[in-house]
Amino acid sequence: MAHGPKPGFTRWLYTTNHKDIGSMYLWFSFAMFLLGGCMALVIRAELFQPGLQIVQPGFFNQMTTMHGLIMVFGAVMPAFVGLANWMVPMMIGAPDMALPRMNNWSFWILPFAFAMLTSTLFMEGGAPDFGWTFYAPLSTEYAPPSVTFFIFAVHIMGASSIMGAINIVATILNMRAPGMTLMKMPLFVWTWLITAYLLIAVMPVLAGVVTMMLMDIHFGTSFFSAAGGGDPVLFQHVFWFFGHPEVYIMILPAFGIVSAIIPTFARKPLFGYSSMVYATASIAFLSFIVWAHHMFTVGMPIAGELFFMYATMLIAVPTGVKVFNWVTTMFRGSMTFETPMLFSIAFVILFTIGGFSGLMLAIAPADFQYHDTYFVVAHFHYVLVPGAIFSITAGVYYWLPKWTGNMYNESMGKVHFWLAFVGLNVTFFPMHFVGLAGMPRRIPDYALQFADFNQIASVGAFLFGAAQILFLFNVIRTVRGGKKATDEVWENPEGLEWSVPSPAPYHTFSTPPVVR
């Protein structure tokens, strides 16, 4: 007979249970989401009107840097790992993750990494202030002393991600229930499998580039210093060789979540399962050969510009396949619009808009005008906020009844959705305009002609931020009680996770189910 969790705090400290670890990852990432969000609000408050009102330029740069780092490495990535921990074993009919002790460790080093990163705010010289892309030599010769702590924190985050990824690969490849062939796996499992390989491929590259920085700063090497025979552009090549796959790491699992939710609420199978798998794999492959489109203005030879432009444009093809598939799945379905479905539909629409601006950015000559402006800020927030954040939110609403055994409050969920949807668009849509009109990114103060749209964007940001409090409240209420959920929760959803009771018992699939 399966036993339950230990009582008290040691349950969380020593746990090797995938559900406990999944919950910890999710709570941790939500805390980071709020922290990174508060920093975004500092930025938006300063940009509410021209002139310096609230913070000085140096601190402003610390805020943009920390906001980016915390959101990417603290909020989005751990949230997806949390969802993978909860759902992958339940989706493939496995009793737990393949490497449960490593699972515990890969989570528990994260709070230390972020405690260290955040502590730099209180150090002399302040926190890292060179942007989340930390281009050398601004991040080496010209960096504040806290850069060393930043480097060590990135090492720990990287170790955590690599361990999480290895665990997910090992689980998916070895622990599927009998009959669960690769091409029968839910798309969330597929997208995570591919994401895990991306992580294993590129996190060591990130570790390498920060280590080279460390050597430059403390041990007299000159990897990135032209004066010593090094090359500042080399930094950007290595960084973006990590950085571009990284942005797909933040979106592929989202594709998986949305591909689970849309068929459920359209009451119609996903239009093209296998083409979705192939499209995901193509995107992952292409992600390795497009990195220098982030560097169109560094002065590459024209052959390089053309190659990276063409390769980047190609990404639109598999991405288009995905969007067309979701739309065709909705077409002639029998749709209802519960909160997870609302977030998923908003995902498809807004992610597509972000894709359009991505296609525009891929055109190198036009990019010379867009590059490093608010148009870029608008673009990547349109793919990351409705992409990663909305899909994670949709996934939490979708699976929360399975996790807790209780239904969340649907009206409150819908209010959360509409506030977030309106807030997001009011915040980020005007950024396209100011960017095209000539406003560079990462500036604490701006010329007068940008004032109106910046003011609108700031109002939207506070609305978006406030909406998340409602989310927190709804989740806490659902964890504590509420209307009991059925085992299926939704109408005929597909997947093994719905065959176990709600709430899911502490141990599931101790004997593997048989998949036909």
Added chain:
Amino acid sequence: MGIKRLFAFLTLATIAPGVLAQETAQNVEGGAARWGVNMTQGVTEVSRTTYDLHMLIFWICVAIGVVVFGVMFYSMWRHRKSKGYEAAQFHESTLVELAWTIVPTLILIGMAIPATKTLYDIYDTKEADLDIMITGYQWKWKYDYMGSDVSFFSNLSTPQSQINNQQPKAANYLLEVDEPLVVPINKKIRFLITANDVIHAWWVPDLAVKKDAIPGFVNESWTRIEEPGIYRGQCAELCGKDHGFMPIVVKAVPEDEYHSWLSDRAAAAARIKELTNKTFTFDELYARGEEIYNSACVACHQAKGEGIPGTFPAIAGSKIATGPMDAHMSMVVDGSPSNPAMQAFGAQLSEVDLAAVITYQRSAFGNNMGDTVQPIDVLNFKNK
């Protein structure tokens, strides 16, 4: 019926912001238009081609968006359970999958052709009439007119009091400099772009020129401006604390006006050189030094010489500014051996200005050394 209404609504929603923007478009007195929503067409052939390319891709995206979102909104309207719509169960179709792979590929090829052409134009930096070296510094630009003695720094001229909201902001707030880059119209100007410390990017939207300024590398770019006028831009690569405060102003003038400006500049540079041998009084140096301090030093060391603790050392009461003159000159002329943020100003300021600013620092902010250093001393120090 429902569809028609939905379509009308969508059309309105798409057009309305544009119309609204048109109607409320008004100028910031003497500055650029407010509520601007689009890229400038600029004043060069390249900037216009770039704009056309941008609009072409934009409209293709709009067309695809109308189709995709149209189908989505149609299904969301018609195919809902609340209307009793029964779900169809179709899925998988190789033909459809092929179609929506091949058609987008063809559209992309259609985009790539004009993009490639424009890129070749932009990369053609051959046969320029005039070369200008642009060097990015934290946080100012230096312009060298190759083949002449003219060389100067271009600093933000917006006063701190406007930035700190103690004074109303002028029309070209943050987009104005003490010395603009003056260039002739209808000439092919080649820019050689580099940096002295960290990476910057030189960007003027009206010229559609944006190129990174990278220490140790020289990037090339070019422009041929068709209309006289003043064109404003900004640094586009995060370069530290005052990244937002290093604008670019290009003044394009007819060719004869350009030549007379150039010879005036050369004469002025010669006059400054002559002053090196003059002996100044303390008051003269102090007054000139205050001006220099407020353009060259104030960004880091701050208005009262207090610096920024942990990042930029104070001058008020510092060991260097209240110590031996040689050490002070060495710090200002050669920069700091341990902290690259303290630049070598020997190559940036004239001997007169160096002497003035050193004299000022030693007696301002409560430092009461009261001594002076003469331009000729600075010259001798440099030549040592």
